[in-house]
Amino acid sequence: MHEDLSPETLAVTAGRPERRRGGPVNPPVVLSSTYVSSGPPVPGELLYARAGTETWQSFELALGALERSARPGIVFGSGMAAISATFSVLAAGSRVVVPRHAYQLTLALVADLRERTGLRVTSVDLADTEAVLAAVRGGAEGPAALLWVESPTNPMLEVADLPALVAGAHEVGALVAVDNTFATPLGQRPLTVGADLVVHSVTKYLAGHSDVVLGAVLADDEALHTRITAYRTLHGAIAGPWEVWLALRGLRTLALRVERSQASAAVLAARLVEHPAVAEVRHPSLPGDPGHARATALLDGYGSILGVRPHGGPQAADRVVEAVRLWVPATSLGGVESSLERRRRFATEAPTVPEDLLRLSVGIEDVEDLWRDLDQALRAGTSLVG
Structure with a gap:
């Protein structure tokens, strides 16, 4: 249904309740921590709000449609929770390539992981495509496990050649994660050029009114999507229903x-x-x-x-x-x-x-x-x- 609709239209229409006579146009906010359940859990069944809620689902479906993802987004309690979940896919001692200019707390998290887990970090000028790809290939160090991209970068506004970076990283088996907060899904949709993971600080443009703190991750790959979702549940990095409902309302404009x-x-x-x-x-x-x-x-x-x-x-x-x-x-x-x-x-x-x-x-x-x-x-x- 969504394939032939523009992102501008999807921002308004995606994640709406099923049409029925007398039904609501907007999904309601549901304030419940637990759900009626007995017997062995059924896949997709709502059990406990740490694992999923109706209010999350509407926003996640809308964001997934906007990013042209094969799967719903995964909402988190903050942008940093979403970024942390993304880095959690790396094994201890992995090597990552990160922009020298990026959101300051992303760089602080990378520094923390370097000290605590032995993460190996290579910093690059993201606008220099050949230098980035050389760093991803790694020479004697071997290829990186992950390339982290912001485009435009925060706060220097460097623009990356994202298709070239994705293609080059995939040649050596590296994952590519893109923080799409600045561009928004209206400006670019990284999954459509092969990026593996997309991150948003929902706090910013998606919600748009400086009244919530939220994050989100998107992944087309089923294994990555499952792993990120499990991280949210295990680490309790969850969002409140009111905040997600407000974010969906903000998304409409x-x-x-x-x-x-x-x-x-x-x-x-x-x-x-x-x-x-x-x-x-x-x-x-x-x-x-x-x-x-x-x-x-x-x-x-x-x-x-x-x-x-x-x-x-x-x-x-x-x-x-x-x-x-x-x-x-x-x-x-x-x-x-x-x-x-x-x-x-x-x-x-x-x-x-x-x-x-x-x-x-x-x-x-x-x-x-x-x-x-x-x-x-x-x-x-x-x-x-x-």
Whole structure:
């Protein structure tokens, strides 16, 4: 039924209850920790809410349809729970290839696993396809077990040649996991080019309203899907029904929110390039951006995240954050509200991220209001007048 529907339509229609006269249009939230059951369990039977609920199922079906997966998604209590579950498929001492720029807690988890389990880690510039594939092949070390991909990367917005990376990794038997939080299933669907695992921080664009903390994993392969699901049950990394119901409600407007925020991000990026207070702008929509050609070829949209470096260094960047009135100084991203932060305020951020980099998450407010506030903050923060 879903094969010929666009992702924009699937965001609205997938995971709905079966149509019947007098039936609800939306799936209800079910608040029960346990279910009536006797005798030997039947496959798929609901027994206990740690293993599955009706409320999870609706969201998981919708996300699976959006990512064009052969199987439903697997919802988790947070994005980090989903990332941890993905890394759990590796045996102790395995080697992984990770981007040098990625979500800071992903890199922190990798460092923790290296210390505790002997995970061997190779860090790469994800935009350099040949260097990534050479690292995956490994030479004398032997091939990696897993290639972790973010595209665009957080917070540097590098764009990976995902089809080439998947093909090259599979040639040597490596799994490929893709954090698809920034692009969303509207921007790319990694499973369709052969990725083995896809991860989302549902907290961000999928839920979209900065009011839940959730994660999800998708896998077409039955063994991987079963293993990730078992991890969730055994480790108790589960989501509450209210949060998942809210995420499904947020998912219904994903296409509209992303369309608006991406369009505004492109407008702001083009203006910021010309701003006298700005030293550098990163957004794949810009013709001069290093990721522009690849994003144009591989992504269905340039995303809603900007990287901005004001003149004056980290002190000026901090002053810009303090001077905004409409933009929200905050971490996280993907909500209806526009937010910004200086990323290196976190000690765990990658040391190659510039100290003065501001990561901007563009929301759905009027773009002219956003521009006026950002313009005055940049002028105030960098001591420009007029």
